[in-house]
Amino acid sequence: xxxxxxxxxxxxSAKRKSVxxxxxxxxxxxxxxxxxxxxxxxxSIWKKEFGEKAKIWDKNKLVIFPDHYIFxxxxxxxxxxxxxxxxxxxxxxxxxxxxxxxxxxxxxxIALAEEGYNVPGTVLFGTDSHTCTSGAFGMFATGVxxxxxxxxxxxxxxxxxxxxxxxxxxxxxxxxxxxxxxLILQILGDIGTDGATYRAMEFDGGAxxxxxxxxxxxxxxxxxxxxxxxGIIAVDETTKKYLDETGVSDYEIFKSDTDATYHxxxxxxxxxxxxxxxxxxxxxxxxxVRNVQGTKLTKCYIGSCTGGKITDFRYAANLLFGKKVxxxxxxxxxxxxxxxxxxxxxxxxxxxxxxxxxxxxxxxESSCAACLGGPSDTIGRSTDGDVVISTTNRNFPGRxxxxxxxxxxxxxxxxxxSAINGxxxxxxxxx
Amino acid sequence: xxxKIIGKAxxxxxxxxxxxxxxxxxxxxxxxxxxxxxxxxxxxLSSVPIEKAGLPEGGNQFIxxxxxxxxxSVVIGGSxxxxxxxxxxAPLALQTAGVxxxxxxxxxxxxxxxxxxxxxxxxxxxxSKLNDKIKxxxxxxxxxxxxxxxxQTDGRSYQLNPLGDVFEIVxxxxxxxxxxxxxxIS
Numbered sequence: 166x167x168x169x170x171x172x173x174x175x176x177x178s179a180k181r182k183s184v185x186x187x188x189x190x191x192x193x194x195x196x197x198x199x200x201x202x203x204x205x206x207x208x209s210i211w212k213k214e215f216g217e218k219a220k221i222w223d224k225n226k227l228v229i230f231p232d233h234y235i236f237x238x239x240x241x242x243x244x245x246x247x248x249x250x251x252x253x254x255x256x257x258x259x260x261x262x263x264x265x266x267x268x269x270x271x272x273x274x275i276a277l278a279e280e281g282y283n284v285p286g287t288v289l290f291g292t293d294s295h296t297c298t299s300g301a302f303g304m305f306a307t308g309v310x311x312x313x314x315x316x317x318x319x320x321x322x323x324x325x326x327x328x329x330x331x332x333x334x335x336x337x338x339x340x341x342x343x344x345x346x347x348l349i350l351q352i353l354g355d356i357g358t359d360g361a362t363y364r365a366m367e368f369d370g371g372a373x374x375x376x377x378x379x380x381x382x383x384x385x386x387x388x389x390x391x392x393x394x395x396g397i398i399a400v401d402e403t404t405k406k407y408l409d410e411t412g413v414s415d416y417e418i419f420k421s422d423t424d425a426t427y428h429x430x431x432x433x434x435x436x437x438x439x440x441x442x443x444x445x446x447x448x449x450x451x452x453x454v455r456n457v458q459g460t461k462l463t464k465c466y467i468g469s470c471t472g473g474k475i476t477d478f479r480y481a482a483n484l485l486f487g488k489k490v491x492x493x494x495x496x497x498x499x500x501x502x503x504x505x506x507x508x509x510x511x512x513x514x515x516x517x518x519x520x521x522x523x524x525x526x527x528x529x530e531s532s533c534a535a536c537l538g539g540p541s542d543t544i545g546r547s548t549d550g551d552v553v554i555s556t557t558n559r560n561f562p563g564r565x566x567x568x569x570x571x572x573x574x575x576x577x578x579x580x581x582x583s584a585i586n587g588x589x590x591x592x593x594x595x596x
Numbered sequence: 597x598x599x600k601i602i603g604k605a606x607x608x609x610x611x612x613x614x615x616x617x618x619x620x621x622x623x624x625x626x627x628x629x630x631x632x633x634x635x636x637x638x639x640x641l642s643s644v645p646i647e648k649a650g651l652p653e654g655g656n657q658f659i660x661x662x663x664x665x666x667x668x669s670v671v672i673g674g675s676x677x678x679x680x681x682x683x684x685x686a687p688l689a690l691q692t693a694g695v696x697x698x699x700x701x702x703x704x705x706x707x708x709x710x711x712x713x714x715x716x717x718x719x720x721x722x723x724s725k726l727n728d729k730i731k732x733x734x735x736x737x738x739x740x741x742x743x744x745x746x747x748q749t750d751g752r753s754y755q756l757n758p759l760g761d762v763f764e765i766v767x768x769x770x771x772x773x774x775x776x777x778x779x780x781i782s
Contacts, residue, residue, distance in 0.1 A: 209627060234624065239624055309710075312710065312713045312771055363705050563615055563619050564615045
């Protein structure tokens with residue numbers, strides 16, 4: 166019987182010929198990623214269990230990106246970065262990207278791609294639920310907690326239940342007014358925030374093939390919003406080109422067998438979809454932008470691992486070119502590399518950064534920033550009574566700060582169009 | 597592992613995400629310093645909208661005043677409990693506040709794993725919807741051997757799904773204790 170791409174990668178990691186959905190296996194982990202929020206407690210559990218003087222299982226396989234609470238005066242948050250720095254010194258870690266230095270990269274999930282840690286066919290665990298983002302590279306990637314991460318730090322192994330796979334096929338040619346964000350909001354509205362719990366979400370079809378790697382990462386990134394264990398897209402020429410550019414050459418390509426067994430299959434024609442939002446307070450509270458058009462906004466936010474990639478800013482800059490925003494708008498590039506690209510890329514000779522500045526946007530430094538609220542001095546954090554439209558991933562009560570704020574999730578096109586009008590706006594008005 | 601747990605129930609709705617369990621702004625505190633750890637208990641469930649806090653009436657603060665421990669030790673939710681971020685601080689916060697058992701119709705994967713592998717709380721699945729049958733403040737007896745709960749306030753009993761594959765980890769008290777018992781680590 167055939168296997169899905171996820172089953173094949175997990176079988177390889179478990180050193181098995183095949184695996185059966187529902188069984189628990191011990192996996193050999195290729196890369197463990199952590200950051201400043203979950204790294205310190207992971208390190209403390211690891212030290213308690215393995216001893217103060219222990220060495221981690223493989224220093225080349227641990228990657229640490231401080232990224233959550235970086236630009237804050239909060240002394241406890243600063244202390245967490247100090248703990249990471251000390252640990253990196255103690256363990257002589259080659260893959261630590263310290264805050265406040267040239268090595269600082271920004272949001273971990275994007276930095277993993279940019280720094281060449283996303284390797285097709287491998288298994289990546291991270292202490293962050295959006296670790297599933299890396300699945301866009303034909304690999305298995307998922308989030309775990311601190312205890313599991315500490316166990317990996319000591320042993321290089323972790324147990325996992327082999328997931329059933331749900332397949333989502335997007336056919337057709339992507340219309341100019343749609344982005345990957347609209348596709349994943351469509352799925353979330355269809356299956357709900359627990360529609361893929363403990364399952365793999367596999368994406369394919371002509372519309373997916375046409376997406377850039379950054380756009381594909383928007384899809385796999387939000388697999389967790391449906392409860393998915395992982396999101397995954399098979400390697401194609403677009404993947405190979407990106408890998409080539411980031412210096413990744415040694416990898417194994419897996420594809421799902423045609424006779425693989427799926428939990429369920431969903432097929433969409435992208436020409437029939439339209440711009441969507443997730444209304445407060447859940448990512449599956451889907452509606453069309455048309456239906457909520459005119460909702461008055463206090464803040465617009467373009468940023469995070471989900472919606473702060475160069476492709477998101479290209480979409481936004483095209484709409485904001487020569488316009489002024491009517492609601493406070495934050496531009497938060499996910500990575501320092503993307504921040505640099507904003508200065509280098511131009512439309513009609515004007516850099517994306519300048520387009521945003523001239524439109525009246527506030528440009529922040531690369532980090533997770535207000536996507537998850539953060540310490541009280543975090544830029545863009547929502548306050549009581551705020552109505553926010555955001556390219557981020559979650560709008561649960563209090564997620565972006567105040568629990569009395571309302572957050573709409575949308576594509577960068579929809580957020581940019583809404584910023585121009587100060588009310589929720591269908592991007593087709595400006596395309 | 598305690599075989600019998602008796603405590604007051606705190607009732608929540610569906611899709612209780614980890615931001616509601618412990619808001620991200622508090623994740624800066626040390627999890628190993630005993631004094632700072634109390635902050636996690638103090639802020640446990642602090643982002644649940646007040647009208648949904650302690651159903652059916654709502655308006656029941658999980659933590660009162662400056663305390664870090666709650667009078668409720670059995671949390672009963674609906675479906676998809678613990679969805680959202682991977683923060684292990686979520687089951688840790690519940691444990692620090694004095695919660696021993698969570699009972700929900702279903703769980704998000706990472707919260708479930710964290711509860712089991714970290715040995716924080718026992719994540720039981722109910723066989724039917726219970727958050728509309730039990731009220732906040734009812735006294736609940738959880739029988740971890742028979743996988744059954746009894747509402748001592750109204751005398752009704754409900755069966756829970758056995759813990760299955762993870763029972764051994766729960767019984768050992770977490771992943772590390774389990775791995776030592778199994779001879780995987782020294």
